[in-house]
Amino acid sequence: MILKGGWIVQDYRRNIRDGAVVIEDNKIIDVGYTDEIMRRHGGAGHDIIDIKGKIVIPGIINSHTHISMTLLRGYADDLLLKDWLEKYIWPYEKLLTGSDFELGAMLGAIESIASGVTNVCSMYHYDRDRNEATALLKVGMRGTIGIAIFTWDAEGSLNNFKDAVKRFHGYNGLIRIASCPHAPYTVDPDLWIKSEELRRELLEKYGDKGRIIVTSHIAEDWNEVEMVRKRFNVDIPSDSILRYLENLGVLSSDFLAAHGIYLNEVDIEVMKRYDVKLAHNPVANMKLGMGYADTPKLIDNGIKVSLGTDGPASNNTLDMFETMKFAALINKPIKRDPRVTPANLIFRMATEYGALNLGYTSLGKIEPGYIADIVILDFNKPHLTPIYDIYSHLVYACKASDVDTVIINGKIVYESKAFHDIDIYEIMDRVESRSMELYEKVREVNS
Numbered sequence: 001m002i003l004k005g006g007w008i009v010q011d012y013r014r015n016i017r018d019g020a021v022v023i024e025d026n027k028i029i030d031v032g033y034t035d036e037i038m039r040r041h042g043g044a045g046h047d048i049i050d051i052k053g054k055i056v057i058p059g060i061i062n063s064h065t066h067i068s069m070t071l072l073r074g075y076a077d078d079l080l081l082k083d084w085l086e087k088y089i090w091p092y093e094k095l096l097t098g099s100d101f102e103l104g105a106m107l108g109a110i111e112s113i114a115s116g117v118t119n120v121c122s123m124y125h126y127d128r129d130r131n132e133a134t135a136l137l138k139v140g141m142r143g144t145i146g147i148a149i150f151t152w153d154a155e156g157s158l159n160n161f162k163d164a165v166k167r168f169h170g171y172n173g174l175i176r177i178a179s180c181p182h183a184p185y186t187v188d189p190d191l192w193i194k195s196e197e198l199r200r201e202l203l204e205k206y207g208d209k210g211r212i213i214v215t216s217h218i219a220e221d222w223n224e225v226e227m228v229r230k231r232f233n234v235d236i237p238s239d240s241i242l243r244y245l246e247n248l249g250v251l252s253s254d255f256l257a258a259h260g261i262y263l264n265e266v267d268i269e270v271m272k273r274y275d276v277k278l279a280h281n282p283v284a285n286m287k288l289g290m291g292y293a294d295t296p297k298l299i300d301n302g303i304k305v306s307l308g309t310d311g312p313a314s315n316n317t318l319d320m321f322e323t324m325k326f327a328a329l330i331n332k333p334i335k336r337d338p339r340v341t342p343a344n345l346i347f348r349m350a351t352e353y354g355a356l357n358l359g360y361t362s363l364g365k366i367e368p369g370y371i372a373d374i375v376i377l378d379f380n381k382p383h384l385t386p387i388y389d390i391y392s393h394l395v396y397a398c399k400a401s402d403v404d405t406v407i408i409n410g411k412i413v414y415e416s417k418a419f420h421d422i423d424i425y426e427i428m429d430r431v432e433s434r435s436m437e438l439y440e441k442v443r444e445v446n447s
């Protein structure tokens with residue numbers, strides 16, 4: 001397949017006006033000026049797609065979310081994190097079955113693709129037959145599926161993780177499984193150690209199909225250190241959660257911390273030493289009133305920061321264009337410096353760093369040898385005219401609704417704003433009726 005005549009944004013600094021991309025199977029094999037590419041590849045046997053006037057970018061990567069939670073979108077808002085989780089979210093989630101995990105995740109995958117996201121890192125509960133992985137496979141989306149690990153179901157969680165790796169890791173070249181100890185305050189020290197031992201064992205066995213990363217909610221709450229101390233009666237030197245995790249032996253460059261709002265100097269020093277990554281979720285952090293991550297400082301310290309929406313119950317969408325804009329804006333007034341987090345850096349966080357943070361080596365750029373996850377945007381719009389700087393538009397002006405076509409693993413899954421094989425209205429109807437049923441049930445339980 002050749003996409004020709006568009007503006008190709010290869011990465012955060014290289015872009016070609018009137019360029020073309022050649023895709024063979026699931027890989028990008030060539031990229032350059034249209035006339036050069038057509039000279040090299042213009043013969044028969046290619047599907048040539050004219051993309052004149054359109055912008056081609058690497059697929060956007062949402063590196064922290066819970067896509068099944070579309071079922072809970074708008075169900076409980078404007079509440080303190082503790083009340084939100086304990087009084088609303090967890091009681092509702094107790095009622096969910098495997099088919100709910102799958103249904104919610106299908107809606108989340110559809111929403112993501114239609115807004116230019118080709119790869120999500122999503123952590124949730126697991127059912128062996130129907131879960132977030134089966135949902136992504138039905139829709140044809142790439143994802144790292146994190147299996148939630150909690151002390152309240154320690155053995156069950158570890159069995160789920162093991163089962164998910166065996167069944168789904170590497171499936172169709174689209175799915176990877178991750179270990180997901182939920183947070184330091186919901187996972188006891190012993191379970192942290194056991195889950196990490198299991199991850200290393202599974203990585204040894206299945207690592208040829210891709211990294212099995214570990215990801216967890218870290219330093220989201222200003223009370224986290226105290227909660228962990230009290231709940232598990234443990235020592236937390238220098239009030240540093242990262243030092244505590246280091247002492248448990250669970251850190252590595254495969255560790256992706258989500259949030260990282262309350263990180264002190266020791267935390268940052270430990271992250272640097274282990275090359276621990278960070279998924280920054282500015283919209284959910286603001287909505288829950290938790291605070292904001294000091295991304296300029298983390299970036300200055302060499303920490304790779306990617307972007308996430310967090311779940312659709314705390315955002316309340318999976319819109320990464322909105323997240324890019326918030327990520328660019330959130331630190332500027334606090335630092336009183338508009339030069340921090342410039343547009344091209346934010347774009348890099350949403351693409352190249354997203355891929356690296358999920359353990360991919362050839363993803364997140366439009367470059368020969370890279371996996372063909374590509375998004376085509378329609379820039380023929382009033383709010384995108386004129387164009388001086390492509391990165392400025394991608395971060396500050398472009399909207400999710402400007403996504404026109406999406407290619408994942410070399411296959412067109414969304415074309416001219418329509419899905420090929422999926423009836424999105426049927427899925428929306430099912431979500432609507434099932435969520436109303438669950439809402440009645442949870443009200444009964446709570447009363």
Ligand SMILES: [Zn+2]
Nearest residue numbers: 065217310311
């Ligand atoms: Zn989260």
